Amino acid sequence: MxxxxxxxxxxxxxxxxxxxxxxxxxxxxxxxxxxxxxxxxxxxxxxxxxxxxxxxxxxxxxxxxxxxxxxxxxxxxxxxxxxxxxxxxxxxxxxxxxxxxxxxxxxxxxxxxxxxxxxxxxxxxxxxxxxxxxxxxxxxxxxxxxxxxxxxxxxxxxxxxxxxxxxxxxxxxxxxxxxxxxxxxxxxxxxxxxxxxxxxxxxxxxxxxxxxxxxxxxxxxxxxxxxxxxxxxxxxxxxxxxxxxxxxxxxxxxxxxxxxSIDAEAHARMADSDDVTARMEKWRKRLRLGNRLLGLGIERLDYTKGIPERLRGYEKFLTEHPEWHGKTVFLQIAVPSRSHLTEYQRIEEEVDLAIERINWKFRQPHWQPVVLIKEHQSQPEMMALHRLAHYMTVSSLHDGMNLVAKEFVMSRSDNAGVLILSRFTGAYRELEQAVGINPFASHEVAQAIAFALTMSPDDQALRMSRMREHVLQNNVxxxxxxxxxxxxxxxxxxxx
Missing domain, CATH: 3.40.50.2000 (Glycogen Phosphorylase B;)
Structure with missing residues (x-):
């Protein structure tokens, strides 16, 4: 080595x-x-x-x-x-x-x-x-x-x-x-x-x-x-x-x-801290998770990140898998960016409309399929969400690398969780055990979500441990x- x-x-x-x-x-x-x-x-x-x-x-x-x-x-x-x-x-x-x-x-x-x-x-x-x-x-x-x-x-x-x-x-x-x-x-x-x-x-x-x-x-x-x-x-x-x-x-x-890459060891230490563990419980209550499985997306509100495409894939998943209604929730952290530019105003409006449509279409008493938060979260807050999530979706339409994917991996010392990753990111060439998607194809995104939600703990552990080993070795x-x-x-x- x-x-x-x-x-x-x-x-x-x-x-x-x-x-x-x-x-x-x-x-x-x-x-x-x-x-x-x-x-x-x-x-x-x-x-x-x-x-x-x-x-x-x-x-x-x-x-x-x-x-x-x-x-x-x-x-x-x-x-x-x-x-x-x-x-x-x-x-x-x-x-x-x-x-x-x-x-x-x-x-x-x-x-x-x-x-x-x-x-x-x-x-x-x-x-x-x-x-x-x-x-x-x-x-x-x-x-x-x-x-x-x-x-x-x-x-x-x-x-x-x-x-x-x-x-x-x-x-x-x-x-x-x-x-x-x-x-x-x-x-x-x-x-x-x-x-x-x-x-x-x-x-x-x-x-x-x-x-x-x-x-x-x-x-x-x-x-x-x-x-x-x-x-x-x-x-x-x-x-x-x-x-x-x-x-x-x-x-x-x-x-x-x-x-x-990232400072992998420092990230892992912070993710396992008591502070992050306490924040996990706060998020459980805020999101009213109960026994529901959490899907997660975290990025800037940017048209390169594929957020509307991700939401269309989630909508298709809910349409094709009614058995998961009420059993999973998707949290999208979307931090406003360059908001006075027309292109960014347009993508924010598209995201808002997509989430409104999904929640109106599938919502049940005491269940909201998608939660949108447009606020910057501190690193410990994001780590708490990484640890809570059953899967995380990174659906960039084109990305040089994407460090969010590596941060998610290094937050999971439990070797649990699934990374759904766009093939159009540099990170996909390194994190080969992620579930790869073409974000432009909503059926692929839907299939990846279904696969992630039903993946066995042993398969999750094998995939995550190999990705963590790679990021640890190839750090910043x-x-x-x-x-x-x-x-x-x-x-x-x-x-x-």
Missing amino acids: ATTWDRARLEGLIGAELSNRKFIAVSNREPYIHRFTEDGIACFRPASGMSTAIDPIMMASGGTWIAHGAGDADAEVVDQNDSLQVPPDSPRYRLRRVWLTKEEEEGYYYGLSNRALWPLCHVTFTRPHFDEADWQTYRRVNERFADAVIREADGEPAVVFIQDYHFCLLPRLLKERGGDLKILQFFHIPWPNHEMFRPFPWKEELLDGLLGNDLLGFHIRYHCQNFLTTVDRFLEARIDHEHSEITRQGQSTMVRPFPI YRWGGKFLSTLLRISDRFEP
């Missing part, structure tokens, strides 16, 4: 190989956010798979995380360099905030990032929206973050770890400004094939920006191959498909798959360690 990666091993790698370099992470979303409350300023951890994955890396590195300061009280707690030490209860690294105007956030984040790149990359039949003003704002914000990185590096050697699709231009901007920077970037969402990418009006500049990286990572090899082919079609560059390397204007970019520290180890192996390519 391969050596297990943990925080100590990652810290050892960073200390031994990168101690002479600053470590700088860059993302749009900050790992900690400050807001005004009735009791004063409070610190929160935003719901974010990216933040959950990067935070342990930063805890191990003790570096600096540069992110957009979005909280209404963020400016009240920083020093003269717009920085503060985090986490609040046990500081391990520095958070440096970049301030954006409302207009910049609208154009760069809600506009180009989430109305153009997000639907384009997720291939969920949602039409992308391209606006020249949004693109110009996206460029300006990338330049703003480049300024922040250069100030943070302050002329010293540094590793810059860029996160996601919000900063496609940042790597090239940093390369152009010089300095001894090793630049790597992880793309948390899928990369589409070249035909899907063709309509993007500024594709040459965006691709060139990404090729400023020394190392570019995606979740799975398929997305790497899509990226190589896209560059081959639209840029003058030398593509080495065998070694997954792109050379443009004398600079090489390595493209590699790095399946992201392994993800970070493999990323950095790959960077070190190709270090002879970097110019001094």
Whole structure:
């Protein structure tokens, strides 16, 4: 068995190989956010798979995380360099905030990032929206973050770890400004094939920006191959498909798959805590479960997550299996997201109508088939629901990875429960013992629910134990360690 990666091993790698370099992470979303409350300023951890994955890396590195300061009280707690030490209860690294105007956030984040790149990359039949003003704002914000990185590096050697699709231009901007920077970037969402990418009006500049990286990572090899082919079609560059390397204007970019994960052991410990056990009982009472079996869905209200498709599958299940009426209930946690965008308003309305229809159609005295909660739940609350659920459905229409699936698995130390998982997620390629579905096919979703509800305890235990073993072995520290180890192996390519 391969050596297990943990925080100590990652810290050892960073200390031994990168101690002479600053470590700088860059993302749009900050790992900690400050807001005004009735009791004063409070610190929160935003719901974010990216933040959950990067935070342990930063805890191990003790570096600096540069992110957009979005909280209404963020400016009240920083020093003269717009920085503060985090986490609040046990500081391990520095958070440096970049301030954006409302207009910049609208154009760069809600506009180009989430109305153009997000639907384009997720291939969920949602039409992308391209606006020249949004693109110009996206460029300006990338330049703003480049300024922040250069100030943070302050002329010293540094590793810059860029996160996601919000900063496609940042790597090239940093390369152009010089300095001894090793630049790597992880793309948390899928990369589409070249035909899907063709309509993007500024594709040459965006691709060139990404090729400023020394190392570019995606979740799975398929997305790497899509990226190589896209560059081959639209840029003058030398593509080495065998070694997954792109050379443009004398600079090489390595493209590699790095399946992201979670801090599995820490998650499992918290899930087994007395606090989570107590919250389970509260949920039992709130949902009036009794002897009913709980089905569960937890995600943002996003059109890529397949919530309407999931509900249509559940409706078909109830239609075809009247023997389960009153014996099971489905809880959908759907946290509103990007709510002022038309596409997100539309999906919220579709979810509301679907649940209203199902509950009207099948409801009995003292039984409501579907419960919808549109509120963010803390990690312990979600773990309590993971442990209560007989099955959990992850029906994403397209997802780079989906960490919710891995979190559910690591909450189940009892080796019980069933994971119903979309074949269009990166996680499905790892969690092979999940019950796979095509979320677009409601009959498959219905069949999977029926299968999950009748699966024997022995079958559940066999499947869950194997998935837990995989996630434990392939944790977030392994993800970070493999990323950095790959960077070190190709270090002879970097110019001094």
